[in-house]
Amino acid sequence: MINPLRGMKDLTFEESERFEYIVNTATSIARRYGYGYIETPILEETALFKRSVGESSDIVGKEMYQFIDKGENDVCMRPEGTAGVVRAFISAKLDRQPVKQKFYYYGPMFRYEKPQKGRLREFHQFGCESFGEASVYEDFMIITMIAQIFDALGIGYELKINSLGCSTCMPPYRQNLVGFLTDVQEELCEDCNRRITTNPIRVLDCKNEKCQFHLVSSPKLINNLCECCDSDFIELTKLLNEAGINYIIDTNLVRGLDYYNKTAFEFVSNEIGAQSAIAGGGRYDKLVEYLDGKPTPAVGFALGIERIMELVKMPETTPAGYYMGAMVPEAIPTLLKLAMNKRLTDKVTVEYSSKGFKSHMKGVDKANPKYAVLIGEDELKNESVWIKDLESKEERVIAINEL
Structure with a gap:
């Protein structure tokens, strides 16, 4: 691996x-x-x-x-x-x-x-x-x-x-700081000693506790x-x-x-x-x-x-979009066409395998949609869908065109 x-x-x-x-x-x-x-x-x-x-x-x-x-x-x-x-x-x-x-x-x-x-x-x-x-x-x-x-x-x-x-x-302060650092350089770490000649201002940023102790009395740019x-x-x-x-x-x-x-x-x-x-x-x-x-x-x-x-405090996720599933294999082509249309405006989760009602409801729980839409044998014959509002718990059978 x-x-x-x-x-x-x-x-x-x-x-x-x-x-x-x-x-x-x-x-x-x-x-x-x-x-x-x-x-x-x-x-x-x-x-x-x-x-x-x-x-x-x-x-x-x-x-x-x-x-x-x-x-x-x-x-x-x-x-x-x-x-x-x-x-x-x-x-x-x-x-x-x-x-x-x-x-x-x-x-x-x-x-x-x-x-x-x-x-x-x-x-x-x-x-x-x-x-x-x-x-x-x-x-x-x-x-x-x-x-x-x-x-x-x-x-x-x-x-x-x-x-x-x-x-x-900065230049006069830098010169003043170099003079101070030179006087205490034996007490400073290796990186600080290198920076005295290359970039003395960076010595102030050293995280070494011993260096910080000696830098307490260093000249401060804000005063100059x-x-x-x-x-x-x-x-x-x-x-x-x-x-x-x-x-x-x-x-x-x-x-x-x-x-x-x-x-x-x-x-x-x-x-x-x-x-x-x-x-x-x-x-x-x-x-x-x-x-x-x-x-x-x-x-x-x-x-x-x-x-x-x-x-980061993430906002609470709210149910959104649709879960769509077929309860008989013959309904899958209709389901796919419906999902394509709804995706022009909404989030849609589609289950491609035909399943029973309880199995689809498990998928609904994972997808966290606002609506569950299922097409069974009767719905397919009548060109309708079963839809449930998962917030209000209201269930209806409506024409596909209405959805």
């Missing part, structure tokens, strides 16, 4: 229904915020992620499914969604248009890491990317949209926010923001307060990707174990330009579908 690869998982039965419910809920809300659907390839040039996510990141350094294809191209399976959407945005020359663009997407991502609860090697994300709007109001709207999605799904959450500054305030970044962050907190969205300012929140600037945020849940982040994102105003597009402000997010599946 051939099994799924480690860290890859089939979605079937109740899980697939839950997955579909999450996607449909998030999609309907994103559309209300003006987002349209975009589909990008699973396979991209490796250079796209090296340039956007950052060569110093764990994703590029350790986790990508990367290989040389038959055309000698260096390619990889997408580890995250934003870079591909930005590449598509530039490829379609949308960066040259004055119209603001908003996209949502969902689909599989791939990272070669240790599988654990809520984190697989093939996992799925739903995300949104907004291009062309520099206002912090858009950051706020992105956050409110995520909150609305989680509220609709019945998921409790905690919001963490931070500011990562910009090209004005330029006037513009400080003003935007204060405005964001005001907007969240007025909207009644509770938040925590986490000065060590930096996100795992190199392209973020200014607003960074995460939604976390205490109900899924150590991997508590269920959605995250922020602003990435330089990424379009960095990937050879026209300078375009942008902000977005992604939520992990597998991470929230167990937390």
Whole structure:
């Protein structure tokens, strides 16, 4: 027997229904915020992620499914969604248009890491990317949209926010942080020591308890923001307060990707174990330009579908559609024709084998329809059907044309 690869998982039965419910809920809300659907390839040039996510990141350094294809191209399976959407945005020359663009997407991502609860090697994300709007109001709207999605799904959450500054305030802070980290580097883990020279900001995101102990006294970017970044962050907190969205300012929140600037945020849940982040994102105003597009402000997010599946409160299923069955073999052709007509407007479950009444009722229980429709010998002669409303329990024999 051939099994799924480690860290890859089939979605079937109740899980697939839950997955579909999450996607449909998030999609309907994103559309209300003006987002349209975009589909990008699973396979991209490796250079796209090296340039956007950052060569110093764990994703590029350790986790990508990367290989040389038959055309000698260096390619990889997408580890995250934003870079591909930005590449598509530039490829379609949308960066040259004055119209603001908003996209949502969902689909599989791939990272070669240790599988654990809520984190697989093939996992799925739903995300949104907004291009062309520099206002912090858009950051706020992105956050409110995520909150609305989680509220609709019945998921409790905690919001963490931070500011990562910009090209004005980040360089002096980075220099200050490197000085601090150099003084304590003997106390830091191997990864943090490597990051001091490659990407010191990522040290703040280290999960090692010993490192976190020493980082308590590290300089905080939020205390060293330029006037513009400080003003935007204060405005964001005001907007969240007025909207009644509770938040925590986490000065060590930096996100795992190199392209973020200014607003960074995460939604976390205490109900899924150590991997508590269920959605995250922020602003990435330089990424379009960095990937050879026209300078375009942008902000977005992604939520992990597998991470929230167990937390989702599914709505109660209500009986819907028809169960149709034949009680004599001769009635099956008539039954099939009737089912084809009804499927133009309704869900129809058909039992192809002729059975007795009790056997059909067992099938009705499994199908959970609103109506049961049976054709027996008498009904076939009279061009009629027996129909039962399973909610009101009313039974009737009516002409096929009436159905």
